[in-house]
Amino acid sequence: MSLIVDSLTKTYGEVAVFRNVSLEVASGEFVAIIGESGVGKSTLLNCMAGLDDWNQGRVSLDGVDIGALGDEQRALLRRRKIGFVFQAFHVLPHLDVAQNVGLPLMLLQHRDKHADDQRVLEMLDAVGLQGLGQRLPQQLSGGQLQRVAIARALVHRPQLLLADEPTGNLDPDTALRVMDALIGQSRAHGASLVLVTHSQAAATRADRVLRLSAHGIST
Ligand SMILES: Nc1ncnc2c1ncn2[C@@H]1O[C@H](COP(=O)(O)OP(=O)(O)OP(=O)(O)O)[C@@H](O)[C@H]1O
Numbered sequence: 671m672s673l674i675v676d677s678l679t680k681t682y683g684e685v686a687v688f689r690n691v692s693l694e695v696a697s698g699e700f701v702a703i704i705g706e707s708g709v710g711k712s713t714l715l716n717c718m719a720g721l722d723d724w725n726q727g728r729v730s731l732d733g734v735d736i737g738a739l740g741d742e743q744r745a746l747l748r749r750r751k752i753g754f755v756f757q758a759f760h761v762l763p764h765l766d767v768a769q770n771v772g773l774p775l776m777l778l779q780h781r782d783k784h785a786d787d788q789r790v791l792e793m794l795d796a797v798g799l800q801g802l803g804q805r806l807p808q809q810l811s812g813g814q815l816q817r818v819a820i821a822r823a824l825v826h827r828p829q830l831l832l833a834d835e836p837t838g839n840l841d842p843d844t845a846l847r848v849m850d851a852l853i854g855q856s857r858a859h860g861a862s863l864v865l866v867t868h869s870q871a872a873a874t875r876a877d878r879v880l881r882l883s884a885h886g887i888s889t
């Protein structure tokens with residue numbers, strides 16, 4: 671899925687988080703976004719998913735201007751086409767691991783339950799959580815929770831994957847494995863990937879690296 675961010679400005683009251691940010695991500699491309707804490711990386715990613723609003727500019731996904739969509743249409747678009755890994759995992763505490771991972775599939779209708787269960791198992795395996803499907807989130811470590819969030823973002827094979835610091839809580843070996851799963855799954859299904867990261871190792875694997883700063887976005 672192609673993504674175009676055109677002259678985007680986001681402010682809270684008088685204070686600008688960023689101004690005139692423009693970038694394009696081609697279908698199937700992997701772009702990393704780096705930048706200091708507080709420059710607006712998470713905010714920008716939220717705007718790309720239509721989870722946050724902006725003051726000026728446009729965001730288009732495959733030519734669809736998401737600023738022109740209502741909440742419900744945005745939600746449908748996200749459900750069908752976008753996977754999101756949040757910086758704070760947003761795992762649902764009352765659902766077990768497998769149910770959390772399977773949630774995006776459950777929200778899509780007319781699906782084969784058996785195939786979906788199989789897909790959940792594959793995703794748990796891909797992020798190194800095999801055998802933990804029946805646990806509740808409170809019975810997992812921070813790094814394991816992060817991997818639940820990643821499996822959930824990938825399970826419905828989204829065309830656009832937006833990941834906010836997905837390896838921030840992981841040891842180097844697990845981070846590598848999880849990045850392999852993220853990149854491998856995106857490439858395998860031709861999905862575009864936008865990765866916000868502080869990890870140099872992760873950024874160097876991207877097709878392009880963009881730096882967000884108070885002066886805007888640059889290569
Ligand atoms: N609801 C809000 N009201 C006012 N300011 C906010 C609000 N939410 C975020 N901000 C500010 O917007 C700026 C950008 O925040 P954001 O979370 O996007 O940064 P970030 O680049 O993701 O940082 P980090 O690397 O620490 O995750 C910060 O200065 C933050 O304090």
Ligand SMILES: [Mg+2]
Binds near residue numbers: 711712757834
């Ligand atoms: Mg952030």
